[in-house]
Structures are given as structure tokens and as C-alpha cells.
Amino acid sequence: MSDIEIAQNAKLLPITDLARDRLGIPEEHLDPYGRYKAKLSLDYIESLGERPNGKLVLVTAISPTPAGEGKTTTTVGLGDALNRLGRKAMICLREPALGPCFGVKGGAAGGGYAQVVPMEDINLHFTGDFHAVGVAHNLLAAMVDNHIHHGNRLGLDLRRIRWKRVMDMNDRALREIVVGLGGTANGFPRQDGFDIIAASEVMAILCLSNSLKELKERLGNILVGPGADDRPVLARDLNAHGAMAALLKESLRPNLVQTLEHNPVFVHGGPFANIAHGCNTVIATRTALKLADIVVTEAGFGADLGAEKFIDIKCRKAGLQPDAVVLVATVRALKSHGGLAAKDLSKENLAALEAGFVNLERHLHNVREVFGLPCVVAINHFASDTEAELAWLRRRVEQSGAAAVLCRHWAEGGRGAEDLAREVIQLVEGGSSQFRFLYEERAPLWDKIETIATRLYGASGIAADDKVRRELEQLSERYGHYPVCIAKTQYSFSADPALKGAPSGHVLPIREVRPAHGAEFVVVVCGSMMTMPGLPKEPAAEHIDIDDRGRITGLF
Missing domain, CATH: 3.30.1510.10 (Domain 2, N(10)-formyltetrahydrofolate synthetase)
Known part of the structure; x- marks a missing residue:
């Protein structure tokens, strides 16, 4: 069955029952939007203030490719697996935007048997x-x-x-x-x-x-x-x-939904990570940490974008600290980074896998060495993966000093991610985190941008014309203590989406800077990045439809 068919055939629990039985939330603190989604009251959230926090796990990924990585699917599968192993776990995700749903992605609520439901509602309007x-x-x-x-x-x-x-x-x-x-x-x-x-x-x-x-x-x-x-x-x-x-009064309240395995999920907030800070709401994450022993959240696109902004913007602003990181990769995506054409990704090719591994290697280095966080690599399984490719990838990750776990949550749900869950439990209970931010808060804006470019992206430096340089100098006088939010292509460590793998020695071109005085960060637009995307030649909207009985097709 397709993703949407799996979701449409699922038996969901009434959201008030799930909130009461799994989280201990009284019904009077929920405002249901139908039977299967609800908003949580701010009064109830405030009442949780004295509770201790659970552990926080960030799911991130290698640089995305059209071959697919499955970060959201892995986040959902991991949350289900932790609950299967007896841990009280909760998931925090961003809300899908209609632009990508009708453009390239076709939906963003997980996939296969690792989904958040009601999938159609979440992808189309949700709670407004x-x-x-x-x-x-x-x-x-x-x-x-x-x-x-x-x-x-x-x-x-x-x-x-x-x-x-x-x-x-x-x-x-x-x-x-x-x-x-x-x-x-x-x-x-x-x-x-x-x-x-x-x-x-x-x-x-x-x-x-x-x-x-x-x-x-x-x-x-x-x-x-x-x-x-x-x-x-x-x-x-x-x-x-x-x-x-x-x-925005009602929108500040977190949205509660469930996985296919009836585990609680907050889906709240939806900034992109290539042009914004790419994380779900602080209020949802903080609330989940009061309600669960382990909270699994994701940040958009690769670790150079989503994870960096999660740490240097969200964690810095909210006083949060992740206990462990899951870095998602697929054999197909790594072969794509190794230069293999899309039509050849299903064929065994160890040379391409080895060539593309440098992308995973740099992300792994950044997470562990730059941010000081314990990390496990989740190999999201595809049916085309060969035993030789999987064995090579596991061995190569282990040689880099991290564990690599094969995950089958798309096909098997939480059961297929139990090995990953066991590894995550060891990491969060091991207390090996040496968490640190990438740059000092009081560093000049230019230095912050340069630090991100050289230490995370492998660049030799940054460049800007005189107008942008003057503007950065002026902004530093007033907003120099703000974090920076890099807007660049998600497909590469550089500003050029065609540079796959782990390019180095490139220069990051700064085209524009935008002070976000209310959000308290400075947006730095690099290369040809646009803050209004366009539709592809064949948008996903062409394949989304509804029949006479109201049954939607084409979302995935």
C-alpha cells in the first residue's frame, strides 16, 4: 500500500483518550479539532513548570538528495520504538507547509508504517x-x-x-x-x-x-x-x-496528534531550515520534556542547516540542550553524493557509496567534534540496498568512531527501529555529551558567518560586496549579539546545489542580510537562495486528487 493508503486504513484513538491515558492530560485542557487532533491549553502547560525534564534527542540527516533520506520517518519510527521498549517517549515535529506539499514533497508526515496521523489533515490546513x-x-x-x-x-x-x-x-x-x-x-x-x-x-x-x-x-x-x-x-x-x-492566540497552543502506533506527537510550527531556522516550537518541545522521559525531535534538512540552527538559535534562545543526535543516511543518497545518476541508484555500486560517504563523514564530524554531542547513524533501509553495501557502510561508520544501525521502520513501524532505540537509550543515559555552541554570542556578525562557513561547511571564507559589508557592520552595532540564520541551498555544504559530497575550499557568497528584530536573529541569504520557492516542472499538485466520496489520493 502507498503511504496515504496506510494512513487512511489506520484505526485511530480519540485524541482525548490518548491524551488522558498516555500523558495524563485532563480533557478540559484540550480543545479538539475533530476527533483526532487537539490543541493543548496554555494554562495546563504553565502548570507543568515544576516537573523535571526528560532527555532530548535530535534527529538530523546528511545533505538531502532526490534519492531520499527519511528524517521524519526515522523520527516517528524511533519514537514508536522507544515506547515499544517501555520508555515514555514523545515526538515533536514541524507542521508541513502547503508549498512543498503541492511542489516537490507531496506531504511531510512520515511514511510507510512510521507516520503521524491524521495524515491528510496534517498536510492540508491542519488546525489553521x-x-x-x-x-x-x-x-x-x-x-x-x-x-x-x-x-x-x-x-x-x-x-x-x-x-x-x-x-x-x-x-x-x-x-x-x-x-x-x-x-x-x-x-x-x-x-x-x-x-x-x-x-x-x-x-x-x-x-x-x-x-x-x-x-x-x-x-x-x-x-x-x-x-x-x-x-x-x-x-x-x-x-x-x-x-x-x-x-495568533490559538496558534501558540501546541497541536497534539498520534502515530500509527498510538503514541503522542506534538506537530507545531513550520519554518523551513534552508531559509529560516527549521525547528518546531519551543513551547511544544518544552512541554513534551515535562510529559515524557525521552523527547525525539527533528530539525530540517541536513545537519549543516537544521542541526546548526537548532543548536545555535533554538537551544541558545530556549536554554535547551540535546542529549544525543541521530544522523539519518541512506545508501541511495550516499551513492547520489558519490556522483551516481538517479536511474542507477538501485544498482549495487560500492565505489559510488565510498565516494559519497564523505558527506556523512563531515556531518558526523560536525555533530560529534564541533557540537560535542554523542551520535548514532541511522541507516534508513531501502529494498534496493545490497548486503555488501550495507556491510561496507556499517563498517565505515564504525571506523569513524560511531555506531551504525540498520532501520526498517518504513516497512515494520516501531519494531523495525528497536535496535536504533536501544542505541539511543545508551547514549542519553551514558551522559557523554559535551554540548557546546559553534560561536560566541558576542562575536561580530561577520565572524559568526565565517565560523559557520569554515568550520561546518568546509569553506575557505565568505565574500560580500561593499553594500552588504557596510550593512553587516551597521547591524553589528545594534544586533551583533544575535545569532545568524544562514539561508542557503540544502543540497550542498556550499551555496552551489551542484556541489555534492563534501566540497572544501569554496567561498560562501553573501547576497543579502535581513535583521529579524522580533525573532532576534539575523538572516544571511547566500548564493541564489530564494525565500519564495517556485514549483518544479511537474509539481506534486498534478497528482493530488479527490474522488466523489471525499477520498484524497496523491499525498505521500
Whole structure:
């Protein structure tokens, strides 16, 4: 059966029963959205304050390829396996965005027998969090143009307004637009554009806020652009932050769902890791740590993006510390990094596997040596893998000083990841973590970017034109203590998606910098990275359909 057929044939537990029996959450603290998903009350979350925290496990991966790695599937399989072994485990994931669902991915709730359900709901609208983020973001955009139309009391420079609009769909035609055409009744014409909602600073703020009070404070700190005398104009100067927070009131509450094996999952928040910070919400992770002995979470794309931002942004801001890391790899993906064409990935090729192993090796080095975290490599099994390839990969990982575990959770559910779960238990109970951040908080922004590029990406340095250099110098005076959020291709350690494996000696080109004053980090856009993706030649939307009885097909 396909992923969606497996999900559609699953027998789910009522979410209130699961919350009561598995987590001890009284029904009055849940607001169900139908029978199988619910939001948790903030009052209940606040009442958990004195409980001790469980252990935190981060699932990350090698640099992604079209061959597939299965990070979310592995996260779900590991959570199910830990529960099978008698540990009280909980999973924390991000919410899928509609853009990738209808673009390339076709869905993002796991796969096979390691899925989060109700799969269709999670992939399509869910509880409306993305909609709320988009509306709150665009409310501020509308208030900016309204302020200008009615006299521009704050003296906003129309040429340097930073606040774009957003939508939850890949649409390259909206990257650069002009608004305000059609005469004086429609405002002042100016250049504008759209980002995807997953790249919105409002999404980042939602994911980093611990309370409604903090949410509103951060929203008020959003930088709109320079005003009179170059004074920064913030969202609070337009009196927009209160209404924005009101729109996001329900979205701050974590969403509770379940796996196919009836284990609890928070699916909450959805920033991308190639153009944003790539982690689920702090409030969901912190709540899960109070409710479970082991919490398994993921960060988007490869460890150079998601794991770095999880550590240097989310953990730094939230005071979290992972106890262990799972690094997901597949034989197919490593052969792709070794230069093998997609049509040949199902054929045994030890030479290509060896050539591509350098990608895994660098990620493993970064996790263990740079961040100081114990790590196990999860080999996500594909039917085309040969015994010779699997044996070579396990042996090579072990020679690098880490354990490698073959996982069959896609086909077998939690049972297929029990060996991985046993290894994770040993790591989190072994207390071998020597966790550290990559850079010092007070380092200049340029130095932070250079440290990421040289120590994680293998680059020889970074480059920027004079305009970007001046802007970084100016931003360092005000925002120098902020972390940096690198926006670059997910397919390579470099800014060039064609450079597979583990390139070194390249230069990371900085094209643009964007201060996210409310989220409290600085976005650094590298190479040709776009914050509004486009659809591929054959988008997944062409294969998604619904029949006369309401049964959806094509999601995966």
C-alpha cells in the first residue's frame, strides 16, 4: 500500500483518550479539532513548570538528495520504538507547509508504517496555524501601506521598507511585484514582494515564544524599515502587534496528534531550515520534556542547516540542550553524493557509496567534534540496498568512531527501529555529551558567518560586496549579539546545489542580510537562495486528487 493508503486504513484513538491515558492530560485542557487532533491549553502547560525534564534527542540527516533520506520517518519510527521498549517517549515535529506539499514533497508526515496521523489533515490546513501566521504577517503589511497612505507620520522610506507579504504556496511570479498602482485611492506605488509563510519572521516568532506575553513583545519588535532620521520603525510604532497577537492566540497552543502506533506527537510550527531556522516550537518541545522521559525531535534538512540552527538559535534562545543526535543516511543518497545518476541508484555500486560517504563523514564530524554531542547513524533501509553495501557502510561508520544501525521502520513501524532505540537509550543515559555552541554570542556578525562557513561547511571564507559589508557592520552595532540564520541551498555544504559530497575550499557568497528584530536573529541569504520557492516542472499538485466520496489520493 502507498503511504496515504496506510494512513487512511489506520484505526485511530480519540485524541482525548490518548491524551488522558498516555500523558495524563485532563480533557478540559484540550480543545479538539475533530476527533483526532487537539490543541493543548496554555494554562495546563504553565502548570507543568515544576516537573523535571526528560532527555532530548535530535534527529538530523546528511545533505538531502532526490534519492531520499527519511528524517521524519526515522523520527516517528524511533519514537514508536522507544515506547515499544517501555520508555515514555514523545515526538515533536514541524507542521508541513502547503508549498512543498503541492511542489516537490507531496506531504511531510512520515511514511510507510512510521507516520503521524491524521495524515491528510496534517498536510492540508491542519488546525489553521499557517493561515493565522499568514494573516498576522499580512495585517502588518496592510497597516504599513495604510500608514503611508494617510500621511506617513513616521516618515517611512518607501525605498527601504523591509516587510514583504507572504503566502503558503510556491509562486515565483510574486517574488518581486509593485503595489499601489491604479491611482491615489490605492496608495503609493512601491516595489514589494512575497515570501513563503515558512520564511516569515512571524513564524519564527511563534516558534521561539514561550507565552502570549513574549509573543506580543516579539511581534512589537518587528523591524518594518527606517523612518525619519533613519530611526527604526517597529510594528509597535504602528500599533499592529496587539492585533497580530490576537490572531495568533490559538496558534501558540501546541497541536497534539498520534502515530500509527498510538503514541503522542506534538506537530507545531513550520519554518523551513534552508531559509529560516527549521525547528518546531519551543513551547511544544518544552512541554513534551515535562510529559515524557525521552523527547525525539527533528530539525530540517541536513545537519549543516537544521542541526546548526537548532543548536545555535533554538537551544541558545530556549536554554535547551540535546542529549544525543541521530544522523539519518541512506545508501541511495550516499551513492547520489558519490556522483551516481538517479536511474542507477538501485544498482549495487560500492565505489559510488565510498565516494559519497564523505558527506556523512563531515556531518558526523560536525555533530560529534564541533557540537560535542554523542551520535548514532541511522541507516534508513531501502529494498534496493545490497548486503555488501550495507556491510561496507556499517563498517565505515564504525571506523569513524560511531555506531551504525540498520532501520526498517518504513516497512515494520516501531519494531523495525528497536535496535536504533536501544542505541539511543545508551547514549542519553551514558551522559557523554559535551554540548557546546559553534560561536560566541558576542562575536561580530561577520565572524559568526565565517565560523559557520569554515568550520561546518568546509569553506575557505565568505565574500560580500561593499553594500552588504557596510550593512553587516551597521547591524553589528545594534544586533551583533544575535545569532545568524544562514539561508542557503540544502543540497550542498556550499551555496552551489551542484556541489555534492563534501566540497572544501569554496567561498560562501553573501547576497543579502535581513535583521529579524522580533525573532532576534539575523538572516544571511547566500548564493541564489530564494525565500519564495517556485514549483518544479511537474509539481506534486498534478497528482493530488479527490474522488466523489471525499477520498484524497496523491499525498505521500
